[in-house]
Amino acid sequence: MRFIFKTNYAQDVNLAKHGGHVFWYSALMLLLVAAPWVFAEYWLAQLTLVLIYSIAGLGLMLLAGFTGLFSMGHAAFLGVGAYTHAVLTNMGVPFPIALACAAGLSAAVGLVVGLPALRVKGIYLGIATLSFGFIVEEVLARWESVTGGNAGVHIKKPNIFGWVLNSGEEFYFLCLVITVFATLGILNLLRSPTGRAFVAIRDSEISAQSMGIHLAYYKTLSFAISAAFAGVAGALYAHNLQFISPDQFNILQSIDLLLMIVIGGVGSVHGAFLGAIFLISMPQAIGMVKDYLPAAIGQAPGLQGLVYGLVLIAFVLFEPMGLYGRWLKIRTYLQMFPFYRKGMFKRQKSFQKSDRLK
Amino acid sequence: MNEILLSAKNLSVRFGGVLAVNNVSFDVKQGEVFTLIGPNGAGKTTVFNLISRIYTPTMGEIDFAGPDGMLKLTTQPPQNVASLGIARTFQNIELFEHASVLHNLLIGRHTHRVTGLWQDFFFTSKTREAELKAREKAEEVIEFLSLQHYRDTFVAGLPYGVRKVVELARALCTEPKLLLLDEPSSGLNVEETDDMAFWIQDIKNDLGITVLMVEHDMTLVSKVSDRVLAMNQGEMLAMGTPREVQTDPGVIEAYLGSIDDVSSLRRDRSIEASPPGARAHLP
Numbered sequence: 022m023r024f025i026f027k028t029n030y031a032q033d034v035n036l037a038k039h040g041g042h043v044f045w046y047s048a049l050m051l052l053l054v055a056a057p058w059v060f061a062e063y064w065l066a067q068l069t070l071v072l073i074y075s076i077a078g079l080g081l082m083l084l085a086g087f088t089g090l091f092s093m094g095h096a097a098f099l100g101v102g103a104y105t106h107a108v109l110t111n112m113g114v115p116f117p118i119a120l121a122c123a124a125g126l127s128a129a130v131g132l133v134v135g136l137p138a139l140r141v142k143g144i145y146l147g148i149a150t151l152s153f154g155f156i157v158e159e160v161l162a163r164w165e166s167v168t169g170g171n172a173g174v175h176i177k178k179p180n181i182f183g184w185v186l187n188s189g190e191e192f193y194f195l196c197l198v199i200t201v202f203a204t205l206g207i208l209n210l211l212r213s214p215t216g217r218a219f220v221a222i223r224d225s226e227i228s229a230q231s232m233g234i235h236l237a238y239y240k241t242l243s244f245a246i247s248a249a250f251a252g253v254a255g256a257l258y259a260h261n262l263q264f265i266s267p268d269q270f271n272i273l274q275s276i277d278l279l280l281m282i283v284i285g286g287v288g289s290v291h292g293a294f295l296g297a298i299f300l301i302s303m304p305q306a307i308g309m310v311k312d313y314l315p316a317a318i319g320q321a322p323g324l325q326g327l328v329y330g331l332v333l334i335a336f337v338l339f340e341p342m343g344l345y346g347r348w349l350k351i352r353t354y355l356q357m358f359p360f361y362r363k364g365m366f367k368r369q370k371s372f373q374k375s376d377r378l379k
Numbered sequence: 380m381n382e383i384l385l386s387a388k389n390l391s392v393r394f395g396g397v398l399a400v401n402n403v404s405f406d407v408k409q410g411e412v413f414t415l416i417g418p419n420g421a422g423k424t425t426v427f428n429l430i431s432r433i434y435t436p437t438m439g440e441i442d443f444a445g446p447d448g449m450l451k452l453t454t455q456p457p458q459n460v461a462s463l464g465i466a467r468t469f470q471n472i473e474l475f476e477h478a479s480v481l482h483n484l485l486i487g488r489h490t491h492r493v494t495g496l497w498q499d500f501f502f503t504s505k506t507r508e509a510e511l512k513a514r515e516k517a518e519e520v521i522e523f524l525s526l527q528h529y530r531d532t533f534v535a536g537l538p539y540g541v542r543k544v545v546e547l548a549r550a551l552c553t554e555p556k557l558l559l560l561d562e563p564s565s566g567l568n569v570e571e572t573d574d575m576a577f578w579i580q581d582i583k584n585d586l587g588i589t590v591l592m593v594e595h596d597m598t599l600v601s602k603v604s605d606r607v608l609a610m611n612q613g614e615m616l617a618m619g620t621p622r623e624v625q626t627d628p629g630v631i632e633a634y635l636g637s638i639d640d641v642s643s644l645r646r647d648r649s650i651e652a653s654p655p656g657a658r659a660h661l662p
Contacts, residue, residue: 213499233461
């Protein structure tokens with residue numbers, strides 16, 4: 022068991038709380054930088070996809086996990102980002118500028134979607150964002166002069182002021198750099214007044230307001246930041262597939278994103294990454310197991326959906342804190358061995374919260 | 380000492396057919412502890428919610444001595460109330476449960492934030508400096524209320540009595556001029572209530588913060604209050620020192636009912652007529 026002896030406030034503020042953090046995160050970074058030489062091309066492509074989904078996951082985590090606003094139409098922001106980026110790139114705009122525009126436009130759309138969030142809560146916000154998702158999908162399909170309709174759009178290779186990223190390795194590094202920046206940005210927000218305001222809104226709106234937090238401002242801000250992250254992820258997603266069409270940004274994609282953060286662990290930054298790893302590796306795992314199953318099950322359509330559904334139900338029932346929560350338990354078990362008790366993470370039920378003023 | 384910090388004039392609020400607060404006027408002077416008492420449903424918490432702008436009064440207004448002179452509180456948006464210097468606690472503790480005690484106190488520093496979104500996003504040196512300063516301030520409050528032991532504990536795992544103190548600490552972190560305490564001693568045991576009385580006196584004397592509270596525990600009320608306002612059914616009953624209010628016939632009637640009500644409850648009038656010695660063996 023590690024006891025941290027704090028001697029100054031900077032220890033609280035720093036991202037790395039102790040030597041263990043520095044060591045393990047440096048090791049992870051080294052592995053990620055060395056990945057193109059370690060992994061085969063196919064696995065590198067999968068890793069790239071994990072990074073892209075992680076960025077979208079980070080955004081949704083900020084919104085759902087830290088501000089408490091669930092969005093069921095998050096793929097729409099992904100789509101807005103992807104299409105904005107594709108159109109601009111095909112017009113010859115350099116990658117960084119096109120990416121900034123994709124993020125900006127997504128954020129602007131997020132701002133507009135955030136407005137109903139000021140009035141509706143919980144399941145009703147879910148319905149509002151769900152219908153927004155359908156609207157965007159429809160717009161992408163119908164606005165043929167810009168989006169190419171259901172036929173989709175091909176997108177050119179990323180071009181950073183004349184440097185064209187042709188290989189998978191180069192694109193991987195681009196994604197890695199953006200992911201690192203996105204992660205640091207979210208972590209910075211969470212350790213500063215802005216992030217604390219989000220958490221305050223999640224836990225008690227009424228007292229957040231009486232602490233001087235402007236609810237409308239921070240809720241729309243959360244939507245905008247979350248949408249901007251989805252927009253960036255969408256832009257990279259478009260490059261990754263080199264072809265986008267409206268049906269890639271439908272409700273199934275939204276559900277995948279939501280599934281990702283719930284399974285990863287709502288309310289933890291790690292959860293976004295663990296969820297992305299789960300989401301990308303699951304089809305692979307199913308593919309591998311398929312051949313050993315009886316044909317009636319293995320070849321049945323909808324096997325993946327069934328497995329996802331079962332896994333989600335299992336997590337909600339047995340591990341509401343997701344993969345990250347499970348990891349926390351394992352870590353505590355090892356740290357405290359043999360003193361770990363089963364009920365350690367049990368939350369005491371409390372019946373004192375007032376709903377009167379909500 | 381005699382400057383008026385907050386003044387409510389002819390305050391009324393109506394929810395449908397219920398007149399929750401009816402023509403209530405009072406002044407809270409700088410540096411005093413002013414207490415609202417009254418039976419359940421008297422409208423005490425509603426007055427609090429009017430001051431913290433959760434409700435808007437149907438009639439009347441509230442003036443507050445803000446940083447630049449008197450201003451009309453009733454026209455301010457709710458999120459501005461804290462930065463004007465009014466902090467509050469809630470009757471049914473409203474803490475940020477999935478955050479540590481320190482984190483809760485830092486949220487209390489929100490009105491003192493100096494950085495914007497982008498500075499936070501990149502965690503510039505200015506943000507870092509502000510964070511360290513916020514922790515220093517929070518630490519002062521932690522020391523004041525002896526919360527050192529709970530600094531890094533999650534609120535969800537804290538006992539009720541401690542949560543009550545954490546909520547007080549969070550309110551103090553905003554560095555208010557006026558502190559609204561909604562039943563600070565409810566659910567506390569005798570010892571904790573004594574501590575609370577001690578702290579309220581310290582808040583008034585050492586920190587110079589004016590306190591407006593709602594409270595039922597008359598021991599606590601008479602120990603700390605300078606003035607008391609008794610309310611019933613949304614109306615003002617009596618105002619004055621704790622002793623004056625406690626002996627006011629109107630207040631006694633509101634709490635215990637009138638003499639007629641009490642006498643009608645007596646089951647056997649013959650007991651009353653019998654000599655005093657005969658009553659001694661009655662249970």
